[in-house]
Amino acid sequence: MIPSVPTVPEERAPGPRPGPDAGPPRIPGGRLPGHVAVVLDGNGRWASGRGLPRTEGHRAGAKAVLDTVEGALQLGLRHLSLFAFSTENWRRDPAEVGEVLRLINGFATDHGDWLHGRGVRVTWSGGRGRMGARLLGDLDELQTRTAANTALEMTVWLDYGARDELWRAARELARQSAEGRLDPADIDAPTFARQLYRPDLPDVDLFIRTSGEQRLSNFLLWQSAYAELLFTETLWPDFGRHDLWAAAVAYSRRERRFGGH
Ligand code: IPE
Ligand code: MG
Numbered sequence: 001m002i003p004s005v006p007t008v009p010e011e012r013a014p015g016p017r018p019g020p021d022a023g024p025p026r027i028p029g030g031r032l033p034g035h036v037a038v039v040l041d042g043n044g045r046w047a048s049g050r051g052l053p054r055t056e057g058h059r060a061g062a063k064a065v066l067d068t069v070e071g072a073l074q075l076g077l078r079h080l081s082l083f084a085f086s087t088e089n090w091r092r093d094p095a096e097v098g099e100v101l102r103l104i105n106g107f108a109t110d111h112g113d114w115l116h117g118r119g120v121r122v123t124w125s126g127g128r129g130r131m132g133a134r135l136l137g138d139l140d141e142l143q144t145r146t147a148a149n150t151a152l153e154m155t156v157w158l159d160y161g162a163r164d165e166l167w168r169a170a171r172e173l174a175r176q177s178a179e180g181r182l183d184p185a186d187i188d189a190p191t192f193a194r195q196l197y198r199p200d201l202p203d204v205d206l207f208i209r210t211s212g213e214q215r216l217s218n219f220l221l222w223q224s225a226y227a228e229l230l231f232t233e234t235l236w237p238d239f240g241r242h243d244l245w246a247a248a249v250a251y252s253r254r255e256r257r258f259g260g261h
Contacts, residue, residue, distance in 0.1 A: 024071070024076075024245050025075075025245050027248060032077070033077070033251050035203065035206075036072070036077055036244070036247075036248075037080075037081040037204040037219065037220050037223075038083065038208045039083045039209040039210070040061060040210060041213055041235075042212075042235030042236045042237070043057035043058045043060070043237055044057050045057070045211060045235055049235075057237055058096075060237035061237045062103050062104075063237070065082065067240035067241050068240060068243075068244050069154060070241055071240065072241075073119075077248075078152065078202075079152075080154045080155070081201070082154065083157050083160065083217075084156050085160070086161055086217065087126075087127065088161065088217075088218070090130065101132070104139075104158065105135045105138055108138045108139055112145065115142070115154070116145055116146050119151030120149055120152045121150065121152070122156065123143050123153065123154070124155065124158055125155055125160060125198050126160035127158075127159035127160070127164065131158070139156075139158075155198065157219070160197075160219070162220055162221035162222065165196055165222070168195070173187055173195060196223070203223050203225065204223045205251065206228050207219075207224050207229050207230065209231050210235060211233070214231045230247050230250060230251070
């Protein structure tokens, strides 16, 4: 039986939220989302609402990641994708960009042991060209160290944009065709998907965005073709395991049809 946790965050019943000791909801295996993707949004607004610099919002956002990962582990999720830094985020003030990348680096080094100890396989995907050598090295180290873990796969998407990923895939197929290695007539959806950054990941089942914005913002567009969308007013630094659980319960009650009927 599914316990009575609120269905979707925006429909949250008045009254206290589940206490800190409330465990994860019991969702039948077949109704659990296999791959949850999250657009982490609202760090800046969280900080300015408190009269703090935006960077403090990012710092609080890193803590929210830890609680969300713990929630994912307790729930038994297989895949969690986090949109940590987009191809468009480079347009921000360089000081903010530097601080966000430093925080991501600090997250990997400070919490690597915890993630590894909890059996989390950490991978990261996106462009590599614009990242500093230290960040690349530390992320690669964590990825290698946790490669055999199986409790949860957490994919951190960095310098990622779906359009980038898609045109790169198209370019690679065009190259193979031009070189005579691929017949264009053989290009179909599975062939195309094999050129994406992470052909090993399953499609997104549940796509969550925080902070009240209702946009996909160029995150995993191909992989989310049939994803259930869930938008919550909660700002990312306030998000945590209970919000993830509420989202999973809402997902478990939806009827997915994949266009079939
Ligand atoms: C998300 O929070 C964090 C990153 C994209 C790195 P924002 O920084 O976008 O926060 P808002 O949208 O300005 O509140
Ligand atoms: Mg934002």
